[in-house]
Amino acid sequence: MTTPRARAEAQYASTTSNLTARIAIYDHRTNPQDWYTWLAERLPLRGDVIEVGAGTGELWNRVDPSGYDMRLTLVDFSPVMCERLRSVPGATVLREDAASLPFPDASFDLLIANHMLYHLDDPEAALREFARVLRPGGRLAMGLNGTGHLAELSEIGPAIGRPDHTLRPAHNGITVASATAYVQTLFEHVGVESYPSSLDIPDVEPVLLYLASQDRPPLTPDEEAAVRDFVESRIAADGAFRVRQNAVLITASR
Numbered sequence: 001m002t003t004p005r006a007r008a009e010a011q012y013a014s015t016t017s018n019l020t021a022r023i024a025i026y027d028h029r030t031n032p033q034d035w036y037t038w039l040a041e042r043l044p045l046r047g048d049v050i051e052v053g054a055g056t057g058e059l060w061n062r063v064d065p066s067g068y069d070m071r072l073t074l075v076d077f078s079p080v081m082c083e084r085l086r087s088v089p090g091a092t093v094l095r096e097d098a099a100s101l102p103f104p105d106a107s108f109d110l111l112i113a114n115h116m117l118y119h120l121d122d123p124e125a126a127l128r129e130f131a132r133v134l135r136p137g138g139r140l141a142m143g144l145n146g147t148g149h150l151a152e153l154s155e156i157g158p159a160i161g162r163p164d165h166t167l168r169p170a171h172n173g174i175t176v177a178s179a180t181a182y183v184q185t186l187f188e189h190v191g192v193e194s195y196p197s198s199l200d201i202p203d204v205e206p207v208l209l210y211l212a213s214q215d216r217p218p219l220t221p222d223e224e225a226a227v228r229d230f231v232e233s234r235i236a237a238d239g240a241f242r243v244r245q246n247a248v249l250i251t252a253s254r
Contacts, residue, residue, distance in 0.1 A: 004172045008119035010215055012078045016056050019081075021213035023058055025206050026245070031197035035143075035247055036062040038195055039114070042249060043141055046070050047109030052098045052130070053116025055081055060088045073108075075101070099125040106135040114143040115247075118174045124182055131186040134254040140187060146176045146194065146246035152234075153210065153243060160226035164216050176248045187252030195247040200240035204231040207241065 011018045026035065036059045045068040051059065054074040065072045065088065072091045075098070076082050085093045096102055098113070099122055111130050117123045130140055150167055157165030176192065184190050201207060208227060212218065219227065234241045 003121050004119050005121045007215055008077070011213075012055075012081060014078075014080055016080055016084055018213040019055055021209045023056070025199065025201070025210045028199045028201045028206060028240075029197045029245065030200055031195070034062065035195055035197075039141070039143065039249060042193070042251065043112065044110055044139055048107060049073070049110045049112070050075065050103075050108045050133070051112040051114065052101070052126075053077075053113055053119070054085055055114075055116070057085045057088050057091075059112070059114060060091070065090055070110075099129055101129050101133055103133045105132055106138075107133045108138060109135055110139045110141065112141050114141075115145065117142065117144060117179060118172055120172060123172055123174045123179070127179075127182055127186060131254060136254055138254040140183070140250070140252045140254070142179070142183070142250045144174070144176050144179055144248050144250065146248045148244050149246040150199075151244050152241070153207065156207070156211070156227055156230055159230050160223050162216075162219065162223055165211060165214065165219075167214075176250070180250055183250060183252050187254055189251075189253040191251045193249045193251070195245070195249065197245045197247070199243040199245055201231075201243060202235070202240055204228045204235075204241075207231050 040063045047070055049070045050073040052075045054076050057074065074085045074088060074091045074093045075096045076085060077095065077097060079095060082093050082095045085091065098120055111134055113130065120126050154166040157163050180190060180192055208224065231241050
């Protein structure tokens with residue numbers, strides 16, 4: 001059986017295009033404030049700050065680190081993601097494993113882990129590392145996807161005879177509930193807040209790009225045509241292809 005880490009490596013180790021395509025679908029959000037700026041408003045951006053699983057650095061495309069009194073460290077397992085992250089002004093970039101961080105105990109004031117926990121073979125080991133490297137009083141800010149997130153995209157595969165194109169639940173079984181429960185064993189003042197938005201997608205192209213970014217065999221021309229028919233019928237009925245978004249922020253103190 002393929003592990004969560006192996007799936008992540010297949011998707012992200014040698015290209016940024018899959019992650020970029022997945023992020024792009026959120027351009028069709030109904031909330032005028034994107035997830036990243038909404039998240040940044042809730043972060044104490046000062047002192048020693050680390051983002052683990054920083055990906056393409058999308059948060060720092062919205063937030064200029066030089067505008068804050070902080071020292072920023074960005075960590076990712078992917079060589080190409082790290083190359084992209086080196087463009088973030090003033091950031092120290094390291095290619096490392098989230099479950100084995102190369103820092104002494106109590107090194108950071110804030111740790112951000114944004115929609116990355118479900119790519120790990122042992123998410124609880126990573127959470128223990130997060131607790132270890134945070135200082136007393138340090139803050140954890142962790143994004144996850146909740147129940148029903150992008151459910152309408154998961155309807156497409158079965159409808160066109162490709163059930164393998166449903167969106168998998170977390171590869172390692174992690175959910176908002178299970179992550180919150182484990183965080184509560186390591187941290188204090190645990191909070192859970194939902195980002196209020198959904199997606200209104202005006203045409204089929206962003207959907208096709210999103211489906212193509214998944215680690216599945218590609219759609220045949222006939223299957224792609226079936227996707228177009230499925231999505232366009234929803235657009236004709238509703239004015240847009242409407243998709244639920246359930247992004248959740250878990251915060252806690254060390």
